[in-house]
Amino acid sequence: MFKNKILGAIALSSLGAAALAHNGATGVVMERMMGMSAMRDVMKDLAPMMQGQVPYDEWAVRDAATVLQSHAGDNMARLFPEEPIPASSFAKPEIWSDWARFEALSEELRLYAEGLDIAAVNGLDVPVPIAAPAPPSDEMAGMPGMDAATMPMETPPETFTVEELMGLVARADQNAATIAAPTADGKITGIDFEVTAADDVFERISQTCASCHSLYRKGN
Amino acid sequence: MRGLIRTAVAFGAMGFVGIAIVASWPIAEPVHLGMLAGDAYRGAYLARSGGCIACHTGAAKGGAALSGGAPLDTPFGSFVPPNITPDPVYGIGDWTLDQFAVALRQGVRPDGKAYYPAFPYEFYADLSDQDVADLWAAIQTVPPVPVAAAESDVSFPFNMRWGLKLWRAAYLSPAKISPVMGQSPDWNRGQQLVTGPAHCAACHTGRNMLGGLKESEALAGNDNLPGGSKAPAILAADLAAKGWTVANMAYSLRTGVMPDGDVFGGGMAEVVQAGTSFLDEADREAIATYLLDQPGTPAPSGTPIADAGMAGMVHTPGMQMNVD
Ligand SMILES: [Cu+2]
Numbered sequence A: 001m002f003k004n005k006i007l008g009a010i011a012l013s014s015l016g017a018a019a020l021a022h023n024g025a026t027g028v029v030m031e032r033m034m035g036m037s038a039m040r041d042v043m044k045d046l047a048p049m050m051q052g053q054v055p056y057d058e059w060a061v062r063d064a065a066t067v068l069q070s071h072a073g074d075n076m077a078r079l080f081p082e083e084p085i086p087a088s089s090f091a092k093p094e095i096w097s098d099w100a101r102f103e104a105l106s107e108e109l110r111l112y113a114e115g116l117d118i119a120a121v122n123g124l125d126v127p128v129p130i131a132a133p134a135p136p137s138d139e140m141a142g143m144p145g146m147d148a149a150t151m152p153m154e155t156p157p158e159t160f161t162v163e164e165l166m167g168l169v170a171r172a173d174q175n176a177a178t179i180a181a182p183t184a185d186g187k188i189t190g191i192d193f194e195v196t197a198a199d200d201v202f203e204r205i206s207q208t209c210a211s212c213h214s215l216y217r218k219g220n
Numbered sequence B: 001m002r003g004l005i006r007t008a009v010a011f012g013a014m015g016f017v018g019i020a021i022v023a024s025w026p027i028a029e030p031v032h033l034g035m036l037a038g039d040a041y042r043g044a045y046l047a048r049s050g051g052c053i054a055c056h057t058g059a060a061k062g063g064a065a066l067s068g069g070a071p072l073d074t075p076f077g078s079f080v081p082p083n084i085t086p087d088p089v090y091g092i093g094d095w096t097l098d099q100f101a102v103a104l105r106q107g108v109r110p111d112g113k114a115y116y117p118a119f120p121y122e123f124y125a126d127l128s129d130q131d132v133a134d135l136w137a138a139i140q141t142v143p144p145v146p147v148a149a150a151e152s153d154v155s156f157p158f159n160m161r162w163g164l165k166l167w168r169a170a171y172l173s174p175a176k177i178s179p180v181m182g183q184s185p186d187w188n189r190g191q192q193l194v195t196g197p198a199h200c201a202a203c204h205t206g207r208n209m210l211g212g213l214k215e216s217e218a219l220a221g222n223d224n225l226p227g228g229s230k231a232p233a234i235l236a237a238d239l240a241a242k243g244w245t246v247a248n249m250a251y252s253l254r255t256g257v258m259p260d261g262d263v264f265g266g267g268m269a270e271v272v273q274a275g276t277s278f279l280d281e282a283d284r285e286a287i288a289t290y291l292l293d294q295p296g297t298p299a300p301s302g303t304p305i306a307d308a309g310m311a312g313m314v315h316t317p318g319m320q321m322n323v324d
Helices: A002-019 A028-050 A057-070 A099-122 A138-142 A200-216 B002-023 B039-048 B052-056 B097-106 B128-140 B163-171 B183-196 B236-241 B248-256 B266-274 B280-291
Strands: B072-074 B077-079
Touching: A002 B236, A028 A057, A028 A200, A028 B248, A057 A099, A099 A200, A200 B248, A200 B266, B039 B052, B039 B128, B052 B266, B183 B280, B236 B248, B236 B280, B248 B266
Parallel strands: none
Antiparallel strands: B072 B077
């Protein structure tokens, strides 16, 4: 009896904690927060791996890619039905005035997650643990002979041109859809995931999360 | 709110005489940069670090570079970052370099009126003449856009620019950055970026009723950002408690991925996407080094202790590049 009460109290308080963790959200808002949180958890595990700080594990990457896929695309978009935004939610109303773009970003995430599954076998561009390697351009990653073995740390210098810095042209290391282009159609052109390093794809994924959050999520 | 009302009453009570006096009270200090030649690359890098591109370009709406940005919604009204392309009519094409320097470092318009602090000129106050000339050169590389940006929509009494002179007298806190003895070049570079052009405090420091930065609460967080979002404290102790390290912060300032796997939202996502992700890795590490290595006390860490005759550590304005 007593034991049951304790268990009950523990169950209640952990429920309370779960609800608090999501700001008291319920229903579909709770559901999308759980999906986002599941993605957060895999990103947390992947980030140190992608920086070479912990050993690379292809199968862990592929599992993570599956989790991301399952929460992206339509599976994400359908959890954002147009409705008054409850106080528990950090969603911005622009989601619905800009629906095509929002949907395109969630689809972009799905495509990149699919890409990560394919690219997982390629491992990292920069095998040595360093703080945060410069992102090599896709062309480099795709070029024969330009792999880590022949070019150990020779990632191109991470400098941008004046045109890129001033915002006159999109930066070469990101695809246009991700940098807040007015009409993102979610198509990923010109990336061959079979020859792209996993950390490159991972960075595109984080750019997609960031793009969507900057447009449609209030800071928490 | 009471503060606002009181100020409004105070403004009203001053009457015309007061207004006339304040309105004619000159605030700009003359500068003479003459024809100082600038370096467009350095200027472009500074324009990224300083957020000029982020604020003055309406990227989300596909706007042309520097042709005017998304409105900043504040309790005082909505401020539109104007068109600063070299267009002579709708931009700043007919300005002189000196006028640009006064606008940027002192927050004063060519006609002698003050800018609103929504333009974070306080953080640019310590830029050197060379920095200003570099920015000017970079702006000249942008095509002129002959279209007016939207008007700011500021409510009474804040729409009276002369009132800003009173504001300046009370709250203006122009950045003055001196290297700190005993800290590494990286740390000092970080200090320069964070307290200067990268204007992290513009969001991460609380503001009083009239939008003045609360200097005693530097980087201690701000629950009242435009658009209703919150910027957490980025004091060393808070950051350490959340698992931030120099490496993961440098990574985060490039990719947006935080140590817990979440990805920045709100204003911070834009700061990364349109700002810090363009910086050199060394500069991101410098920012992290500075933020994570602060004296344990809330006392104004990073406050200059130089200028006291320490050889080689005296205050010189301006940004060094971290490249060579
Ligand atoms: Cu939540």
